[in-house]
Amino acid sequence: MPTVAAPSTLSWQQEVGLGLLGLCGTGALWLTLSRHGVGLSPDSVSYLAVAQHILEGAGLTSYHGEPLVSQPPLYPFVLAGLMRLFNLDGVAAALFLNLMLYAAVIYLAGTASFSVTNSFGLSILTCLSVIASVPIFWVSVFAWSELLFIFLLMIHLNLINNFAINRKAKYLFLSAIITGCSCLTRYAGVTVIISSIILLLLLHIKNLKVGFARCCIFFLVSSLPIGLWIIRNYVVSGTFLGPRMASVLTPHQVLILFGDVLLDCFFYPSAKLSKVTWIIFSSLVLTAFFFFLGAYLYQSLQKKMFELTYTPIFIIVYSTFIILSAVCVLYDPIDHRLLSPIFIPLVIAVLCFFSQFLHFSVRKESPRHYRRFPVVFGLIIWFAYPAVATTTLAIEAHHNGQGYQAVHWRRSETIQYIRQHQAYFARQPIYTNDPEGLYFLVHIQARHLPFQVRSSWPESGQAYLVRFKHAYLGESLNRVEQLKSVAEITSLVKLADGEIYFVKRRNP
Secondary structure: OOOOOOOOOOOHHHHHHHHHHHHHHHHHHHHHHOOOOOEEOHHHHHHHHHHHHHHHOOOOEOOOOOEOOOOOOHHHHHHHHHHHHHOOOHHHHHHHHHHHHHHHHHHHHHHHHHHHHOOHHHHHHHHHHHHHOHHHHHHHHEOOOHHHHHHHHHHHHHHHHHHHHHOOHHHHHHHHHHHHHHHOOOHHHHHHHHHHHHHHHHHOOOOHHHHHHHHHHHHHHHHHHHHHHHHHHHHHHOOOOOOOOEOOOOHHHHHHHHHHHHHHHHOOOHHHOOHHHHHHHHHHHHHHHHHHHHHHHHHHHHOOOHHHOHHHHHHHHHHHHHHHHHHHEOOOOOOHHHHHHHHHHHHHHHHHHHHHHHHHHHHHHOOHHHOHHHHHHHHHHHHHHHHHHHHHHHHHHHHHOOEOOOHHHHOOHHHHHHHHOHHHHOOOOEEEOOHHHHHHHHOOOOEEOOOOOOOOOOOOOEEEEEEEOOOOOOOOHHHHHHHOOOEEEEEEEEEOOEEEEEEEEOOO
């Protein structure tokens, strides 16, 4: 790999250009969300409820009054601040925050790319890649904490790159503060701490005493906020990170799923592949992914270009964390949302590698008249599928909405029926396969269907059961059939998108 020239700084005209790209991205996001608003999932409803409780003085509690422990608190705190500052409701505050963060992420991705590649052209390509990316656009459509996490990660990436180049302590200290904030946004922020410590040790390989001291300072500053939060969690709930269930996926299934999502990010919709082809392609993509990262990291270390090493280190650490978590803990399957934080570092690493190594070799061996063809062909491959997929997603979100803002939820016959008979349903507890939907759309606090059948259900003796056909956890018809072994379940009303039952516990 040829040596990269000492980084210069962006001119104000170039910074304005990156900022305009950020505004263009925000304009596209606004057009997407202007009709139905920001998408809301169960996690989104929980965040909005916590933000509202903060403003009401009820503390960090969820919509059903329990302490917030499963997620860190920074995102709902930011929402609460916007709600108070601009007199907005939670949904409007989430939309406003996403619009601001999306523009900032695009701009910061460009500056981070420039700090690594020292090329304004590659910075432009990075910004365009972010605008066209399915993972970043997907998390920008919903009221999720990932976009705030990515924003903090981009600030951290710029700061840690500046420290790698200039070795000024102020960049390291500011980076540690931002890392602490990222940990308070998502628990996966611990990967930023680990990656930064690895980089610091590499930077001080010839003076490990100084490197170890700086690692200790960085660790103390960055881990103090999340450490205090974890202690608080244990005090209020008896768990450090909330209750967790064991995963039902094997390591092989998790790895194939990881490769599948990577394939779907850049090249081809994996849902259109046969099962055998899907496994083969996912395996090849996964192998190529880690081989590329290893080669890129090796080249950077060989040339002692430490400003290039952080992106592959973070990608490897974060990917390992997600894979191990999916193997050990039951939560959402690996998807675009979970892998969105590594997308921009991966784009920067790929563009830097190809421009500094492969493109250099191709230009050297190719006739002068044909040197542009590989670049043009590569750009077509790079942008073709992501641009089409993101545009399709934007059109769908504009016409139909996402999550609980979707048209089918707003027109739900089940929701309308409960809304008309709300006083009637207040007489007994309610169980449902989508309590967050009931809370957001009808302002009724309901409980999840029990994951395990127990003879004491329902604890109150009698209850209502609302089963949505298109809930986030599925229609749950099998769960209802299982619960009939411990309770008498009588159908009260059947509707187009759901069914309402009356439940009475059987005598033992």
